[in-house]
Amino acid sequence: MLRRALQRSTDFVTKHNRIVLLVMVLLTAGVLAGIPQIDMASQAGGTTDQFQGIDRVEKSQYIQNNYTADTQRSNRSVRAVYVRDDGGNVLSKESLLAGLRYQQSVRDNESVAAALHGDGIVGLSNLVATRAAGDRGATLSEQIRALERASASEVERLVERTLSDDPRAARFLPADHDQGSAAATDRRMLVTLDTRTADETRDAAGTALYDASEKRQSAGFFVVNADAWADYRQHFFGEMVELVLPVALLLVLLVLAFAYRDLVDVVVGMSGVLLSVLWMFGLLGWLGVEAGTMSIVPVVLITGLSIDFGFHVFNRYREQRGEDEGIREPMSRGVRLVATALVLVTVTAAIGFMANVANPLPVIRDLGITITLGVVSALVLFATVVPALKISIDGVLERVGIDRRKQPLGHGRYLRPVLGGSVTLARRAAPVVLVVAVLVGAAGGVAWASLDKESYQQSDGDVAEWKQQLPGPVGWETGDVPGQSAHIDEVYQPASAADAFQSQILVEDDVTSDGTLEDVAAGVQRIEDEGVLIDQPGTQAVRSPVTAMQAVARQNDDFAAAFQRADTNGNGVPDTDLESLYDAFYAANPDVASQVLERTDGEYRSLLVTMALNGDYSEATDVVPELEDGAAVMEGEGARTATAAGGLSVQTAVLDEIVGGIIMTMVVALAAVVLTLTLVFRYMHGSATLGAVVSVPIVLVVGLVIGGMYLLGIPLTLLTALLMSLVIGMGVDYNIHVGDRFADELRAGKPPIAALQAAVTGTGGALLGSTLTSAGAFATISLVPQAQLQSFGAIVVIALVTAFLASVLVLPSLLLLWSRYSGVETPTPDSTADPMPQD
Structure with a gap:
């Protein structure tokens, strides 16, 4: 039908x-x-609801549902403005004055003035200038005049004294800066916005900060915020279109000209x-x-x-x-x-x-x-x-x-013998070909366990010099934002705890037993000793029941007395009668207590530790194990459970889940493909086993793709792991064409060898042209200086090339063996006859 x-x-x-x-x-x-109706706002991320069943995801959702937010932190948002001069000194008089004048220009902006928090704009230039003015309360104009009057040598001495005497200075410099040096290539100033102002106002303020820094690029100023990234993405897309599409189109046209x-x-x-x-x-x-x-x-x-x-x-x-x-x-x-x-x-x-x-x-x-x-x-x-x-x-x-x-392509005097050689190979050594294919595919499959796992591949914005030197519009003009972002992550710690990546550890079950808080404090200390927490002067990197109680005790004498009674060994951590202490804590300050202790129906069910990390998603595989070690310490002797449930931990868990489930996904997809080919070949060509044979090389293609990823150092990320199933969709294409042509030639009355020769040289020629164009087109993606796209392009190229090789080298041997052992007889050419003997 x-x-x-x-x-x-x-x-x-x-x-x-x-x-x-x-x-x-x-x-x-x-x-x-329908094209004008396309929504271009596709998001790469998922929500926790889409990953139900993963323990860390469920714990993260539990935290959101049962703990109140820290309102004290939420009324301010710190934005950073950076100054960088690799060949100079950003602590010089000229650079510090430029910083003060930058502040003056942005303060004149209406949006910045409306969104600015009481903490205002602070940088090392302010600390030095107030010393020069002899007044810590000097206005910005007075600071500028004082610094203008000082000589370069006087400013240098003021910088040295500020770095040695004022602990706040370290917050504005790279983490590894020598506090005794009055020279540096990097510094930053911090702009604190009030989150109680309208979102539109804060967004406009961020735009003003970005625009002002763009005007001072020659002085080394830059901002990495939403506006900077938006401009970069627009620039990146334009560069990608101008470089990749012309090259891909030229390559495709050349191959088509050769083929047609x-x-x-x-x-x-x-x-x-x-x-x-x-x-x-x-x-x-x-x-x-x-x-x-x-x-x-x-x-x-x-x-x-x-x-x-x-x-x-x-x-x-x-x-x-x-x-x-x-x-x-x-x-x-x-x-x-x-x-x-x-x-x-x-x-x-x-x-x-x-x-x-x-x-x-x-x-x-x-x-x-x-x-x-x-x-x-x-x-x-x-x-x-x-x-x-x-x-x-x-x-x-x-x-x-x-x-x-x-x-037709494949019938020329040069290409026909090359393609036909696989038929000769199949006729002479089909079993050997299959054994080699199985060994190679199995070796690739084994490499799966050795692939590196990363949450995502971070690009540093570096562009090969030859891409930049291409003529005209195809030359790639570099964008600074990725490199600036990578530099910030490398040399600076987050400006504040609120700006750092937050990680929570949820401690559940018997949280009122003696020793609970000491185990929690020991776990925090374990994490802190590993150096994964931010270390900024005046910044609290950890918020736990202990630190929250200590803060309330400093303000409430009654609670301070209860706190001291519960601390029997005097080490600052309560260790006994914790339920009564928790009650007193809630009575003294329920808002703070609800941020670190869960009380439901009068019962204490869990406690929460929140930490500000000196790391990001690219470092998740290194940071998360340290958090898990600290959580294990918090569990004590097993009376409690402690789960790391912050963003890095959740993303790592999701990656593990996807990587663990991708094999099942591929197995299901392979089974569906095999079943489809078996049924269709049975219906169209009269042989279910032929359909099964045609689908076998797909497994080899999957194994070779995995092996190629290992050899090229392509890691398993959320993207590359999930895209593995696309390999099946691409790998099956070529085998179907060869298998279907082979069956057609048998039905036309040709013996197996002649049918195979026609399939490989005729259809194989088309497959060669298709491989050259498709693989070439995807190879052009490697021109894009974006690690995720490069990895994706490499996976597709490997899949296409190996699928072609499997269809013209391995499949002919399979088909020949099938024809020998399935009892195929050469039929009389007749379009009305059964196309193939029944299995």
């Missing part, structure tokens, strides 16, 4: 090509009307490619699927897959057209012969891509849906528009005397 339906539709397209083109033009206009050796076919094929991409975006708009910064990935992938479809349509048409034949009949036969394979490729690829719909990260779900829509669009267009357009153009050209017969 399916074969007859495909035949009828193909016959209609080839006989009524003008009607088909008219209908498809109207349909394309309707589809493309015909300008008309190149134009027709590229028309189908362009329409496939446009249809994909139009369908995204109509369906409301989000598209974000990763949209370059499906564009390149669909470009490669649609070019693959074009190769097969054109190549089979060229093979089918005889010397005295017209255009319509061979095109009809050619499309009918590849239609089954194209449908199978679409279905199985969609299985691999749509497996990501169950993934918790929105960007991955959107990628799976987007690519699937693109593959379906390519199938529709290359089964209708491309053949109809090809017939129309070739018909016109032949009517004016231009012969449109062309040799």
Whole structure:
């Protein structure tokens, strides 16, 4: 039934090509009307609700539901303005004066003045200038005049005294700065905004800080905030389009010119490619699927897959057209012969891509849906528009005397022997080929356990010099923000506890037993000894029941007495009668107590320790084990449970969950592909086992991709781990084309060796062209100086190349062994006969 339906539709397209083109033009206009409706706000992150079942995620949600926020901290937000001069001294008179004048200019801004907290703007320049003025309360104008009057040597002495006498000075300098030195290449000033002002006002203030720093770039000023990142992303996207797309397009056109050796076919094929991409975006708009910064990935992938479809349509048409034949009949036969394979490729690829719909990260779900829509669009267009357009153009050209017969790729005197060599290899050493393939694939699979795991790959913004030296608009102009951000993370600690990455440890169960708080304090000390907490003068890196009680005790004499009674050994940590102490704590200051102790129905169920970390997501794999060690100490002898549940811990747990589940995802996707091929080959070609044999090399491709990741040092991240299932969608493509062609040739009456020769040299030629264009297009992604995109491009290139090699080197041996041991007999050519003996 399916074969007859495909035949009828193909016959209609080839006989009524003008009607088909008219209908498809109207349909394309309707589809493309969805493009303006595309939502470009796709987010890469997920929410905790999407990861239920992970202990740390559930504990994080528990903390949000059962603990109140620290309102004292929440009324201020610290923004940093940086000054950097690698070849100079940012503690010189000129640089410090520039800092004061920067403050003066931003204070004149209405948004900054409205959003500024009482703590104001403070930097090392203020500490030095107030000394120069002899008045700690000197106004900003007085500070500027005092510093202007001082000589350079006097300012140097003032800097030295400030660094040695004022502990606040360390907050404005790199963590490793020598406090005895009056010279530095980096410093910062801190701007404190009041979070009680409107969000729009604070955003406008941040923009003013950024704009003022941009005007002082020559003096080394810069700000890394939302405005800086927004400008960088816009710049990055423009550079990516100008560099990657021209190179990818040039490479694709060169390969198409080599493969087709015909300008008309190149134009027709590229028309189908362009329409496939446009249809994909139009369908995204109509369906409301989000598209974000990763949209370059499906564009390149669909470009490669649609070019693959074009190769097969054109190549089979060229093979089918005889010397005295017209255009319509061979095109009809050619499309009918590849239609089954194209449908199978679409279905199985969609299985691999749509497996990501169950993934918790929105960007991955959107990628799976987007690519699937693109593959379906390519199938529709290359089964209708491309053949109809090809017939129309070739018909016109032949009517004016231009012969449109062309040799198919793979049948030339150079390429045919190369591709045919795999058949010779299969005939002589098929068992050896399979053994080698199994060993190589298994070695790659074993490398899975050795892959590095990172929460994400951080880019430092470095761009190869040759990319910057390319002529004209394709030359990459570097953006400073990633490098500045990486430099800040390297040399500075967070400006305050509120600006640092926060990590919570939730202690549950018997939290009123003697020794609980001492175990908690010991666990905190263990973490602090490992150097993962911020260490800033005047900044409290830890908020725990002990530190909160100590703060309240300093203000409440009654509670101070209760605190001392509970501290029997005088070490500052209560160790007995804790339930009574907790009651007194709640009575003295319930707001503070509710931030560190959970009391429900009069029962104390948990306590919370919050720490400000000197680290970020890129360091999660190093920091989280230290937090877990501290949590283990807090558990004491096992009477309690302690769980690290901060952002770094949650992300690490999510990564572990995804990496642990990706194998199951790939197994399910592989099983679905095998089942689909088995059923379709049984129905279309009369052999279920042939479908199973065709699907076997996919496992080899997966193993080789894993091995390639290991050799290239590509880590498992949230993105690369989840995208592994895409490998299945790409890896199955080439095998289906070779297997389907082999079955067609057997049905046509050829013996197995001849059928295999026709499949490998005919279809293999199209596969080679497809591999060169698709892999080349994705290889251009490596031009983008962004680690995640480079890793993704590398994985896809490895998948495409290994899938091609598996289809022309390994699959022929499998097919030959299948033909020997499945009892295949050469049938008499008859289109009405059963296509293959029953299994």
